[in-house]
Amino acid sequence: MDIIAKNITHTYNEGSPFSSAALKGVDLTIREGEFFGIIGHTGSGKSTFVQHLNALIRVYTAEKKYNPKKDKNTEKPVLQIGEFDLTDKKCDFNALRAKVGMVFQYPEYQLFAETVFEDVVFGLRNFAKEKPTKEAEEAAVQQAIEIVGLDYADVKDKSPFDLSGGQKRRVAIAGVIVTHPEILVLDEPAAGLDPIGKREIMELLHKLHRDWCRTIIVVSHDMDEISENCSRVAVFSEGKVFKCCTPQELFRHSEELEALGLDIPLTAKVQRALAERGVEIETDFTRDDFIAKVSALFRKKTDKGDDGSCGKM
Amino acid sequence: MRKDVAFGQYYPVDSFVHRTDPRTKLLFLIAYIVALFCCKTGWGMALCALGLLTVILLAKLPLKLVVRSVRGVVFLLVFTGILNLFFYRGEGEALISWKFIHIYKEGIFYTIYLMSRLFLLVMSSAVLTLTTTPIALTDGLESLLTPLKYIRFPVHELALIMSIALRFIPTLMDETERIINAQKARGADFESGNVFKRIKAIIPILIPLLISAFRRAEELGDAMDARCYSGSSIRTKYKKLRFTYRDVCAFFFMAILMTGVFLFNSYGAALSALCVQGWNALLGLFGAV
Amino acid sequence: MDMQETESVAVRFENVKFKYDQNSRYALNNVSFSVKEGEFVALIGHNGSGKSTTARLINGLLEATSGKITVFGKDVSDKKNLFEVRKSAGIVFQNPDNQMVSSIVEDDVAFGPENIGVPREEIGERIEWALSVVGMTAYRNSSPARLSGGQKQRIAIAGVLAIKPKILILDESTAMLDPKGRKEIMDVVLRLNKEEKMTVIMITHFMEEALLADRTVVLNRGKIVLEGEPQDIFKNSELLETYNLSLPGIGYICKQLQKNGMAIRDCLYPEELAEEIASLLQEES
Numbered sequence: 001m002d003i004i005a006k007n008i009t010h011t012y013n014e015g016s017p018f019s020s021a022a023l024k025g026v027d028l029t030i031r032e033g034e035f036f037g038i039i040g041h042t043g044s045g046k047s048t049f050v051q052h053l054n055a056l057i058r059v060y061t062a063e064k065k066y067n068p069k070k071d072k073n074t075e076k077p078v079l080q081i082g083e084f085d086l087t088d089k090k091c092d093f094n095a096l097r098a099k100v101g102m103v104f105q106y107p108e109y110q111l112f113a114e115t116v117f118e119d120v121v122f123g124l125r126n127f128a129k130e131k132p133t134k135e136a137e138e139a140a141v142q143q144a145i146e147i148v149g150l151d152y153a154d155v156k157d158k159s160p161f162d163l164s165g166g167q168k169r170r171v172a173i174a175g176v177i178v179t180h181p182e183i184l185v186l187d188e189p190a191a192g193l194d195p196i197g198k199r200e201i202m203e204l205l206h207k208l209h210r211d212w213c214r215t216i217i218v219v220s221h222d223m224d225e226i227s228e229n230c231s232r233v234a235v236f237s238e239g240k241v242f243k244c245c246t247p248q249e250l251f252r253h254s255e256e257l258e259a260l261g262l263d264i265p266l267t268a269k270v271q272r273a274l275a276e277r278g279v280e281i282e283t284d285f286t287r288d289d290f291i292a293k294v295s296a297l298f299r300k301k302t303d304k305g306d307d308g309s310c311g312k313m
Numbered sequence: 314m315r316k317d318v319a320f321g322q323y324y325p326v327d328s329f330v331h332r333t334d335p336r337t338k339l340l341f342l343i344a345y346i347v348a349l350f351c352c353k354t355g356w357g358m359a360l361c362a363l364g365l366l367t368v369i370l371l372a373k374l375p376l377k378l379v380v381r382s383v384r385g386v387v388f389l390l391v392f393t394g395i396l397n398l399f400f401y402r403g404e405g406e407a408l409i410s411w412k413f414i415h416i417y418k419e420g421i422f423y424t425i426y427l428m429s430r431l432f433l434l435v436m437s438s439a440v441l442t443l444t445t446t447p448i449a450l451t452d453g454l455e456s457l458l459t460p461l462k463y464i465r466f467p468v469h470e471l472a473l474i475m476s477i478a479l480r481f482i483p484t485l486m487d488e489t490e491r492i493i494n495a496q497k498a499r500g501a502d503f504e505s506g507n508v509f510k511r512i513k514a515i516i517p518i519l520i521p522l523l524i525s526a527f528r529r530a531e532e533l534g535d536a537m538d539a540r541c542y543s544g545s546s547i548r549t550k551y552k553k554l555r556f557t558y559r560d561v562c563a564f565f566f567m568a569i570l571m572t573g574v575f576l577f578n579s580y581g582a583a584l585s586a587l588c589v590q591g592w593n594a595l596l597g598l599f600g601a602v
Numbered sequence: 603m604d605m606q607e608t609e610s611v612a613v614r615f616e617n618v619k620f621k622y623d624q625n626s627r628y629a630l631n632n633v634s635f636s637v638k639e640g641e642f643v644a645l646i647g648h649n650g651s652g653k654s655t656t657a658r659l660i661n662g663l664l665e666a667t668s669g670k671i672t673v674f675g676k677d678v679s680d681k682k683n684l685f686e687v688r689k690s691a692g693i694v695f696q697n698p699d700n701q702m703v704s705s706i707v708e709d710d711v712a713f714g715p716e717n718i719g720v721p722r723e724e725i726g727e728r729i730e731w732a733l734s735v736v737g738m739t740a741y742r743n744s745s746p747a748r749l750s751g752g753q754k755q756r757i758a759i760a761g762v763l764a765i766k767p768k769i770l771i772l773d774e775s776t777a778m779l780d781p782k783g784r785k786e787i788m789d790v791v792l793r794l795n796k797e798e799k800m801t802v803i804m805i806t807h808f809m810e811e812a813l814l815a816d817r818t819v820v821l822n823r824g825k826i827v828l829e830g831e832p833q834d835i836f837k838n839s840e841l842l843e844t845y846n847l848s849l850p851g852i853g854y855i856c857k858q859l860q861k862n863g864m865a866i867r868d869c870l871y872p873e874e875l876a877e878e879i880a881s882l883l884q885e886e887s
Contacts (some may be wrong), residue, residue, distance in 0.1 A: 041782060042750055056494045094500060102498040109488075110495040112520040122517065126500030161524070165649060175499060192777050194648050194807040195848040221780040224851060263781040266851040266872060273876030279883055287855055294879060295862040301883055302863075448705045473703070480705045483747045529700045535663055536701035539693045540714040541685060541765060547719035551712035551726065 001082030001099065001182050001215070003030040003053065007075040010048055010057060022048040024239035025075075030217065030232075032182075035209055037226040037247070038219045040236030041261055046219055049236065050185050052079060053217075054102045055086055055093040062089050081183070098127040101181030101213070105188045107172035111160040117141055119160050120175045127179050144178040145171070147212060148204060166197050173204070177212060184213040188220060198222075202229055227251060227265040227285040235260070248284040324443045329559060330372035331444045335453030337560040342441050344567050348574045349430050349437075354581030357574040358429050364570045365437055372444045382439030383432055390431050398424040451475045456554050470544065477533070485526065492521050611675070612769050612801040613637040613660055613691070618669035620655055629655045631824040632669075639768070642795045642802040644812035644832065647821035648846040653805045656821070657773040660803070661691045674768070689718060691769040692762030696777050698746075698754035707733075707757055708742045714765040725764075732760035735798070736790050752783025759790060769801040770794060776806060788814060809836065809850040813870055820845060837868045 010023040023045045030036050040046045051057040059079050079086040084096045104110065113119035120141045124132065132140075142152045148170040155163065160171050169189075177184060189205065190198040202225060209216045220226055226233055227247045234244040237260050243250060250257070251268040258264065267290040271281050281297070283290045330338075345361070352358055369379055383390070401424070403417025410416075445453075455472035462468050493503070496517045503514050577584070614636040621628045630652045637643050645653045658664040659671055662684045673691050676683040692714075695701050704710040708729050715725045733739045736756040746754055755775055762770065772791065776784040788811060794800040804815060812818050818835045820828035822845040828835055836842070839849045839857055849857065856869045859879070866878040 042780060051494065054498050056497060094502075097498055097500055102495075104491060104495045104498075107495065109525055110492055110517075110521050112517045122496075122501075123499035126502065179500075194846075195809065196648060196846050199848070223781075261782060266855070269872035270852070270855070270876050270879075273873050274880055277876060277880035277884075279876075279880050287851070287858075291855055291858045291862070294859060295864065297883055298859075298862070298864050446705075448709070476705070476709075477703055480702060480746075484699050529697075532695060532697060532700035533703070535658070536693075536695055537703065537713075538663055539661055539688060539695075540761060541688045541717040542713070543685070543717065549716050549719050549722060549725070551716055551722055551729075552709060553722065 002032050002080075003028070003183070003215075004078060004080040005029070005049075005052070006078035008049065008052060008059060008077050008079060010045075010052070010060070022239055026236075026239070026241055028234055028241050028244060030215065032214050034215055034217075035205075035229060035231045036215065036217045037230035037233035038217065038236065039221070039223070039226060039233060039262060040242075041221070044236040045239040046236040047187060050102070050187060050217065050219055052086070053081065053183070053185055054097055054100050055091075056102070059087045061087040062091065094127065098123075098179045099182050101176040101179070101184045103173055103176050103184065103186040103189060105191055106169075107176070108160075108165065108168035111168060111172060111175075114159060115157050116145070116160050116163075116171050117156040119171060120144055120178050123175055124178050140178055141174075144174040147177070147207065148174045149200075150174070166193065166200070169193075169201070170204070177208065181213055183215040183217065184208060185217045186219065189218060190220070190222065190225065198225070205229070221263070223251075223257075223263045223265040223268075227267065228287065235262070246284075251285045323446050324374055324378060326373045328371060328373040328444070330368060330440075332557075333444075333559045333563055334554050334556055335445050335449040336457055336554055337556070337563050338441055338445055339450075339453050339457060341563055341567055342437060344571065345437050346434060348571050349433055351578065352430070352574045354577045354585075355426075356581045356584060357577040358426065358433075360570065360573045360577065361433055362429070364566070365433055365440070367566075368437075368440055372440060374440065374443055378443065379436050379439055382443075383435050386435055390428060390435075393431070394424050394428045397427055447479045448476060451479065452552060452554060469548070481529070484529075485522070488525055489518065489522055492518050610639050611636050612639045612641070612673065613803070614670075614672045615656075615659075616670045616672075618659065618671055619667045620652075620659060620664065621667055628667075628824050630659070630666075633821075633824070633826055634669075635819060635826060635829065637769075637801060637803060639801055640795075640799045642792075642814070642816045643804070644815035644818045645803060645805045645821065646807060646809070646812050646818060646847065648807070650823075651821040651845075652824040653821050654773055657693060657771050657803070657805055660769075660771060661688050661693060663693075685718075689765055690767050691771060692765055692767035693771045693773055694755065694758050694762055694775045696774040698751060698758050698778070701758050702746050702754070702761070705745050705747070707738070707744050707746060710746065710757060711761050711764050714761055718765060728764045728766070729760075732763040735763060735794065736760045737786075750783060751779045752786040755779060755783065755787055756790060759787070763794075767800075769803065771803045771805070773805050774807070775804075776808060776811065784808070784811070809848065809853075813850060820847070822846075833868075833870065836870055 005026055005028045008023050008026040009021070011019055011021045013019045026045070026049055028049075038046050038050065048057060052059060055062075059077050061077055077087055081096065081100060084091055084099075086096070111119050113122065121137055124137060124140055141156070145152045145155065150167060150170055155167070155171070160168060163171065173189075186205070190201045193201065205216055205218065206229070218225075218230065230247055232245065233247050233250055235242040235250065235257070242260065243256070251264055254264040254268045254272060265285055267283065267285045267287060271283060271285070271290070274281055279297070281290070281293050283293045345364070349361055352361060369376060398416060398420050399414045401417060401420035402415070403419035405417070407415040407417050408421075442450075451472055454475075455468055458466070458468045497503075501514060501517055503511065506514070615633050618630055618633045619628055620630040633652075633656070645656060647653045655664065659666055660673060660678070662678050665679060671678040673687045676687055678684070678687050702710045703713050711729045711732055712725050715728050720728065729742070730739070733742055736759050738753065738756050738760060741749065741753065741757070746757060749757065758775070759770070770791070772787075776787050779787065791802055791804065792814060795802045802815075804811065806812055813832045813836070815832055818828075818830065818832040819826055820835065820842075827845060828838070828841065836849060836853050839853065842849060848854070850870055852872055852875050853868070853870050856866065856875055859866060864879070864882060866875075866882055869875040869878055
């Protein structure tokens, strides 16, 4: 399922003294199979946008008819996810939500059931057209719990509130992916975790991307996370998409990001400091690639150094 | 992202009324209500309406907003009005009599009276909440209730509880919205089904919300402890409400209004008679011409 | 221990043990350390290592099961000292939303001074000072609900500063913030430490933040396992891994380059690493 968004606008509390425009015409296309990153600081509109993908916030044309005369300064919005047209009032939003999973920030705070099993099965039962059999339920829950890296037999009857912080977050993620969504959107999935926990969550996302969900969309503040993991990235600023490209391209122009008040990955910082010292390195800004490129330069130099006696140096 | 919802009704503009001390506004409202109930003549009622209109204009409030505040209680008001209209026993002949319903001339007057009184009452309270932040109201109440400390009424604790509650309303509203969204994303349906189904649908919101509220309360307790809160008597108070020229103006305004109402109570009938006489004289004059 | 020493030591833990309830394991097991006045100490360790417990023990929110904790020579376990201890050691917690009592910034900052009975006029001055230290003077009459996470946390710091503590404890106060908010907080903390000579105890799991401290203490399963200057601590990458801690990013890259045969010194900052690499690559062969 591809996501095609055009001219998405959204204003909170329209018509009240507190109204604020969160999205001012967002154009963005996310292809099936991408590991997509969304960055931008608080208030840039990125959270508002991702909530559109799940119809938690509806495109305004799905609520009232688009009126070309009245809304003459805005083009008609487009929001197409696979076969779902989200600008249409008649769109089956429930079916859409089963296909687009959404993991909110600190998802462990949405746990409610008495047992881990009951919590994970919640979404499955909600989306099922007819009540699934007990065996089917158990199989699906077991699969979901196992893919997030927990021991099914061990945790299924435990209260989710007795688990550790990291485990709770995994259960919450299992509760979202249990319906096999094709697109999984995660808002700051690693927020508040220690470095090891962060690494584990990112590993989990790659596993999910490989075996479970076609498309992963991650909203993050952590530029290292973005540069290490994402195939493409969109930068939100003031309710618009400021830039959409590969991390490699994005971080090559790191001064643009800093002008927006955003951080840049460590590798980009070192690369820039190296450029100032006359050492140019062409890298995709992942750590491994950066290390490989620097080492290659080093080897080239030592090789030259070895036969340097007959070279021009 | 929070939606920046203003809770309560506070209408954020800068005006004379907004800047008036909350205590003055509270006392003003009480006096105004007293005036409304003491008022016995149409003249007085008109004066009260005029007074409220002046305050609304001074407060730079859109009239629409104040009128809208009545919407919530409009059914109650109309219902009370109709009961009065139907069952008020006047003297002399009823205008309309049908089964147990008798409408008298006095009944109509009395109903108009009662309705305007209630509408003015609701609107005047709305003006208070529209021009005063909840936190200022709390401060005002605490200050006005201070004398009750001497009969060991926990004024300060009550005010602190109110202020903390006000502080956490937007936070918990945000949280509720986030949880609702998270459960909706998992296919929860809050809109359809019978009562039992709907109550059951609330559980996935209620439990996380309760857990979070308890967690917050616990953390807040720690934070208050760490900031040396002990509720002891050495506690001082930073915020002191101060009366300014605005409050003097407000008191004068109220005094004029009340005097007007009472004067009309005593001399309203005479005034009406005078008007009728004047009117007749005027008609006579025209007739002569 | 003579009087001179007692005065210059801000916090001292002696063989402190603590457990949350009778049957659980020790959250802190025989911990001894001290923090000198004016020092900036970072406390790191993975989740559940006992670092937050330590913060709460210092100002008596929790009571040690055994051992002795003193703050400027005053025994924390003595109830008579509790008020004094809390006045001299303020804590800023993790969630900025859960430590504010008022919907107006200045009222919230006033809460602490009110509690300790500071006269009205002086509270005004303290609010002014505390807000200027954290750079939030312009928001004195705002509502915290409209502020960003970093701004809220700065207000929380101002609320603690207004009590005029000598020790500032930050209990994962940056964990819920975005990078911009984290930087704001670190700037304030460093300024307080350097300019106001405030003792700072910072609990964090951001290794980059721990690097800025004078000294780093590493906790693992309730015990202190490493202690020293951050530069030295982070050079010991294998050991850190065993405590479930990771190197700061630059440290990792540096180690890998060394493994690939590059003769560069241990680095922890981007500029430093670039300098090392550049000079190695550009040196005349």
